[in-house]
Amino acid sequence: MIPRPVSVVASGGTFTLHPGTVLDAPAPLLAEAAWLRATLGPPTGCFLPPGTADSDAVALRLDAALGPEAYRVVVTPSAVTVTGGDPAGVHYGLQTLRQLLPPAALRRAPVAGGPWTLPAVEVADGPRFRWRGCMLDVARHFMPVAGVLRLIDLLALHKLNVLHLHLTDDQGWRLEIPAYPRLTTVGAWRPRSMRGSRIHDEYDDRPHGGYYTADDIREIVAYAAARHVTVVPEIDLPGHVQAALAAYPRLGNGSSPAVREAWGISAHTLNVSDEAVDFCRTVLHTVCDLFPSPVIGIGGDECDREEWRTSPAAVERARALGIDPDDLQAWFVAQFAAVLASRGRRPYGWDEILEGGAPAGALIGAWRGPEAAAFAANAGHDVVSCPDMKVYLDYRQSDDPAEPAPVGTRLTVEDVYAFEPVPPGVADPARIIGAQANIWTEHMPDARAVDYMAFPRLCALAEVVWSAPERDGDDFARRLTGHYPRLDALGVEYRRPEGPLPWQSRPSARGNPLTDDERREVIAGLTARLLGRA
Template sequence: AAATLGGLGDDDGGPCIRLVVDETLGDDAAAVGRIGGEAFRVSVSESGIEVRGATPAGVYRGATVLRQLRDPEGAATPIPAGVWEGAPAYAWRGAMLDVARHFRTVEEVRRLIDLLADHRLNVLHLHLTDDQGWRFEVPGFPRLTEVGARRAATQRGHGPLATVEPGIHEGFYTTAELRDLVRYAADRFVTLVPEVELPGHVQAALAAYPELGNTDVGDPVDSPWERFGVNPRTLAPTEASLVFGRAAIDALCDVFDSEWIGIGGDEVPVTEWEQSAAAATRMQELGLASAHDVQPWFTAHFVAHVRARGRTALAWDEVLEGDVPDGVRILAWRGPVAMRAALSRGIEVVACPDLEVYLDYPQSESAEEPIRVGPPLTIERAYTLRVEDGAVGGQANVWSEHLPTRDRVDFAMFPRLAAIAERLWEGGEPAPYADFGRRLSTHLRRLRAAGVRYRPLDGPAPDQRRPGVPGKPLTIEAREHIVAGLVARLLERSHNASAEYRN
């Protein structure tokens, strides 16, 4: 079935650009294992231009391709004749933006949505809360934005030489602003996926409501964390914490129409639960054998609440170290071990391995790279991204500890995101980089015309360097060793499960 959406007429009144929904394109794409709903075909001839899509989303993807056939600087040059068609390998092709560590304005988020759509990506995952800031309103908990959205100082640099510099950093999105962003993204066939961090990475929330924490351990906090890293603060395993978490989830469900609601779950230390007498009493009441059982208890409750709202919970792969309830999609950041653990248990999984897609990592080994955090992630390495068979897709993660401005976000994301976007569209084994590299020069012209302050291929421009700001260089091999330690409990659980299955 085909339906004409409309067209743009030439001077004689005849259609020169036709937009057509043609469901058969989707059937053909699905038959070869592609995502049919975004299939498109662009035909250019002397008689006119036709953009066909299996759905309106497919038409939009085709129109994006058509725009990219023009001269990047907008010069009046002919569009080449020919046929361009395609369909994506994965339904989830995204990027995560951390707006908790450094807040980005509504206008900047809109701009990023446009850039994702230009790269035929279809998910923007917003990391809305963390130790350093709380960025959305929750009815009944006004202090989350009154106290939790504002800090008085911020860490400068990374590693043992890092300092803390005074200076107010603040911001949050009103409910109306978030609803507007959801609509704006939907018009471009991008889904906004929200995330609230539970039960760790919660100092901003505990600054607002300290009674939700393990109050018999350590001193109370009265402001979001000014430093970066893994914070020992966690929610106490109480009914009040569950009420709070459910309220935050409800607030997200009421604003976002995404099927997926992020509930965090990464880097949750058990330190406070091990030291707290109140937590020990509560664990005994709940029948929990150790502090390591507390996070799975939280996860089960929050997943159940997300499901009660008709949605799917999105969680980081640390939750695989316990029992994972039905109705969870996993973000696998700890490489193939986490990916395969989720797939072996029949759990939907999104690939975001840090060594290929963590765009806060430096883009070379050069000392000119600003604030080196983690191992080098070159654009060539980003293009090696391979999503495990059976996964629903992948995404790049943009952690913003050391990305305090829009230009710094641009620098970190582009052009590496273009490489990742192509890999998520094409799927399968990576092709040789040379062909992508040959086409990249034209794409850099597009980025430049769009005002994107990307990193030049030959290294940071002078004003993109941050001399004197300390970093902590790391080799790929050293990072692989660290990740191996991080997944040790997960491997142990997988081995034990396999032994039980064989017995």
């Protein structure tokens, strides 16, 4: 099973599901019961009609003493009982139940006639961290709703509970904002995309775009909630806004850029006018209306200050505020935090928002290495650990030149599995509330490419954040081999251990492989900036 449970005790015999097997679920668990029937029924023919748990039954139960998200599965030759500390725990127990069945039970329609047997076993389990996440960048390459829903199913199977949606960036704006319609009529589209690493300056000359309507978001959020996945939106501000400025140039600092076609970081930022601040407030209020997440991503990363240093309006605004123009980002972040506080939400920003002082209560996504995570935690912030050299799933998976658009350092399944979210030097380890893998999609034009880059490395991350910190790499490798048939049944085009299949390579998209030392040097410089400006 992946992730590895806390305890598994096998006993003799098996339990066989068949069309007459009943499901006993109390009223608080009717949603979990409905999910189980809809998931297991089509491939197995076992639709689990309601019944009482005397024998030949699956029973769902609640026991608050187990704790949030924890569960216990007991399989005997006569019955199955799944008990959770809360409905989420029951759901995770049911995901474990799916993994105890033959892989064909994970398909959407029947391909085998059974028997659908479960080994007699007792599983006791619960998570190490409460934030077990995956970030999906839909700004660089848009993923239609169906692909997002499919990814949510894969996250839930692996007991990951946060989908961080990176909705806006220089290369595209993906969320409908009624007050600013040009964000999607203009900002959601670009005439072409860069092919491969930006160092080659090559393009595919193919238009790209897309965005989510309010109803699309409502569907995604509801679908995720039914699987106990929280969708955390991110609107990147006040940098990474070139797509927004293409739609509304008056919000910028004098230029009229188009939606960015190249990868990398735009030098354009929001201006410091009251109108720009009102724009941010309106966008964030709309986001809060659509997403019930208790935290809202505000980005705050890689914000170039040069336009503020040279803009008379920005210099004057900074003077009136009694700050340096370089500190205008911190001023912006304070405005965002105030808006979110008025809606009962917390800001979630990349660790750059620590530069100049992050608002009290802000959640920090620490991507610039373990030093950034330790700094944020010791400054009193809750932290999601996501260092780029450990969990950036756009990085190449081997030294094989056939890897699709190989960029960054080599990051293998084994490397991800060895990642420890709590870095040295953290005074209060409870400040590290979890970790997430980040799927930046510059080099992933579609869901097939995301599959290849995400899996099985995301399986390794799932175990890192769910299971105990003590790990056995050989044992994980053995279990992962047994997990591949499940991914096959689910239609996941994962990277095989032997390397990319011919159609998974992208010879026309040239990469830019870096050594570990080269990447460490880049991150060391960025971390030094954090420590110098915070």
